[in-house]
Amino acid sequence: MAKDITILGIESSCDETAAAVVVNGRTVLSNEISSQIDIHTLYGGVVPEIASRKHIERINQVIRKALETAGKTLDDLDAVAVTCGPGLVGALLTGVSEAKAICFARDIPLIGVHHIEGHISANYIAAPELEPPFICLVVSGGHTHLVIVRDYGEYEILGRTEDDAAGEAFDKVARAVGLGYPGGPKIDKAAKEGNPDALHFPRGKVRDSRYDFSFSGLKSSVLNYLNTEKMAGHEISVPDIAASFQKSVVDVLVSHAMEAVDEYHAENFAIAGGVASNSALRAAAQKACEERGVRFFCPPPVLCTDNAAMIACAGYYDFLKGKRSGYDLNAMPNLPLK
Amino acid sequence: MKILSIEASGQVAGCALVTDGVLTGEYSINFKKTHSQTLVPMLENLRRMTELDLKTLDAVALTEGPGSFTGLRIGAATAKGIGLALDLPLIPVPTVDSLAFNLFGTDALVCPLMDARRSQVYTGIYEEKTEPACLLPACAVPVSEVVSRLNSLGREVIFLGDGVPVYREQLREELRVPFLFAPAHLSLQRAASTAVLADLLYRKKGDACYVNADDFRPLYLRKSQAERQREEAEKAGEMEALAAGRLVKEMALKKETMEEDAR
Numbered sequence: 001m002a003k004d005i006t007i008l009g010i011e012s013s014c015d016e017t018a019a020a021v022v023v024n025g026r027t028v029l030s031n032e033i034s035s036q037i038d039i040h041t042l043y044g045g046v047v048p049e050i051a052s053r054k055h056i057e058r059i060n061q062v063i064r065k066a067l068e069t070a071g072k073t074l075d076d077l078d079a080v081a082v083t084c085g086p087g088l089v090g091a092l093l094t095g096v097s098e099a100k101a102i103c104f105a106r107d108i109p110l111i112g113v114h115h116i117e118g119h120i121s122a123n124y125i126a127a128p129e130l131e132p133p134f135i136c137l138v139v140s141g142g143h144t145h146l147v148i149v150r151d152y153g154e155y156e157i158l159g160r161t162e163d164d165a166a167g168e169a170f171d172k173v174a175r176a177v178g179l180g181y182p183g184g185p186k187i188d189k190a191a192k193e194g195n196p197d198a199l200h201f202p203r204g205k206v207r208d209s210r211y212d213f214s215f216s217g218l219k220s221s222v223l224n225y226l227n228t229e230k231m232a233g234h235e236i237s238v239p240d241i242a243a244s245f246q247k248s249v250v251d252v253l254v255s256h257a258m259e260a261v262d263e264y265h266a267e268n269f270a271i272a273g274g275v276a277s278n279s280a281l282r283a284a285a286q287k288a289c290e291e292r293g294v295r296f297f298c299p300p301p302v303l304c305t306d307n308a309a310m311i312a313c314a315g316y317y318d319f320l321k322g323k324r325s326g327y328d329l330n331a332m333p334n335l336p337l338k
Numbered sequence: 339m340k341i342l343s344i345e346a347s348g349q350v351a352g353c354a355l356v357t358d359g360v361l362t363g364e365y366s367i368n369f370k371k372t373h374s375q376t377l378v379p380m381l382e383n384l385r386r387m388t389e390l391d392l393k394t395l396d397a398v399a400l401t402e403g404p405g406s407f408t409g410l411r412i413g414a415a416t417a418k419g420i421g422l423a424l425d426l427p428l429i430p431v432p433t434v435d436s437l438a439f440n441l442f443g444t445d446a447l448v449c450p451l452m453d454a455r456r457s458q459v460y461t462g463i464y465e466e467k468t469e470p471a472c473l474l475p476a477c478a479v480p481v482s483e484v485v486s487r488l489n490s491l492g493r494e495v496i497f498l499g500d501g502v503p504v505y506r507e508q509l510r511e512e513l514r515v516p517f518l519f520a521p522a523h524l525s526l527q528r529a530a531s532t533a534v535l536a537d538l539l540y541r542k543k544g545d546a547c548y549v550n551a552d553d554f555r556p557l558y559l560r561k562s563q564a565e566r567q568r569e570e571a572e573k574a575g576e577m578e579a580l581a582a583g584r585l586v587k588e589m590a591l592k593k594e595t596m597e598e599d600a601r
Binding site: 043052053057059061089090093097100105178326328330 | 372385412419420555564
């Protein structure tokens with residue numbers, strides 16, 4: 001039997017400082033996440049300079065904890081995989097610099113990983129039987145991508161958002177109705193008490209494109225509705241707005257995704273990213289897949305949020321392909337998925 | 339005593355190795371490439387060129403700040419990573435202490451000036467006669483403040499640092515004491531100065547100059563813009579507006595490069 005490959009993953013692209021030890025890409029020995037969410041909540045969103053400062057304060061402890069929980073030392077590692085983009089440049093730099101220093105000091109191979117590739121790979125951890133090809137919808141605070149995963153590390157992007165990311169729309173609407181940050185879970189919760197058909201908000205369409213997304217029109221429509229009601233002195237129902245807004249987002253996401261599933265005769269469909277934790281999205285995607293006899297995959301919330309296990313997993317498949325990064329690896333805030 | 343030092347607090351990226359008080363090697367690049375691209379490759383070159391067995395190191399020294407926030411963090415994460423990987427302590431040195439130590443054996447005072455933007459300099463006042471002595475520790479102040487301090491001290495002063503070209507004219511106008519500007523090879527952050535200063539600190543204080551790599555934090559000398567706005571909001575009773583995202587401008591709703599001024 002081949003030797004086990006043990007990889008330390010490091011993730012610091014936004015407001016979670018995370019480290020994980022993963023064996024052979026799919027067995028998670030530890031998955032430590034130090035969240036900064038409480039401090040950013042005070043400001044109503046992620047403040048980049050504060051995020052960077054917090055990463056520096058926490059990174060060694062988080063890595064130590066990940067090794068300790070896994071019962072491993074640096075001697076046991078075959079590689080260190082680190083998120084090198086996209087994300088907040090200052091935040092990314094902490095993880096990238098730390099990973100490079102560890103690899104330099106211990107002569108361990110270094111692998112720079114694309115953050116979205118990490119999110120997609122979370123599905124490999126959650127579903128050991130899942131293998132490419134499949135179609136994946138990646139939805140988070142910074143990203144909305146509809147992707148064909150042809151093979152490990154080989155992607156074809158079918159569609160993406162041309163303005164706001166889905167998670168960003170959640171954050172902005174949550175703010176506008178006074179639910180605060182982070183918008184995703186707060187809207188999800190409020191929506192459970194509301195009627196999703198109480199209000200009709202538009203389903204964003206992008207001209208000449210079947211798979212691209214647009215959420216800014218929807219967001220404006222919610223803001224306009226709020227203004228109009230306020231001017232008229234009407235009381236608003238936050239649960240109804242949350243439920244109706246969420247339905248509009250989910251409808252668009254799932255209908256675009258299913259159009260791709262049908263067109264490409266996909267047998268497997270997966271969702272990934274922070275918004276993949278949204279209960280309405282999970283339910284709607286599952287239902288649509290069941291109707292088509294397509295297998296549906298969805299990581300548990302701890303693997304949907306930014307985490308390092310997914311980075312170690314993506315790094316594992318890069319490792320098998322012989323991909324290595326140099327010590328000049330930089331943080332790439334706008335790194336495209338290839 | 340073997341000390342590896344790291345410099346990333348300003349435009350200079352560098353590293354140096356001091357072995358039992360001897361400067362074994364130094365790299366220094368003052369170029370526009372980011373430290374992220376140059377620092378670890380330099381360390382790797384230094385390791386190879388000096389045939390350094392990293393396991394024989396005793397400590398990692400670095401300029402802890404003040405300086406460019408991003409640069410300080412690249413240096414800090416690099417030092418912390420090496421510290422974690424090799425179980426080494428860090429010896430942090432204030433950037434201005436290291437800069438002042440570029441000069442030695444002079445009767446004049448030494449005054450590093452780093453451009454801190456927002457009309458301020460990171461500075462300090464030092465004697466470097468027979469051993470380094472600090473008269474004004476690292477601070478962020480308008481240049482006129484350090485000038486008036488120097489005028490009242492009434493001694494000759496040598497300026498150095500990247501703040502010199504920015505404030506040269508103002509210094510000429512406002513100084514009432516004799517002054518000099520250090521030449522280019524002495525004027526910028528040098529990893530060698532940091533390493534030798536760290537070595538000196540260890541000789542004087544022993545382990546007391548060590549900081550655990552896990553606990554180390556950069557010395558920013560400044561709160562972030564958002565933290566200042568938060569304090570104002572607290573005073574004005576506007577915490578709700580803050581939490582609604584109405585006060586802080588540089589918010590990253592999108593994962594874009596909306597980084598705060600790098601200093």
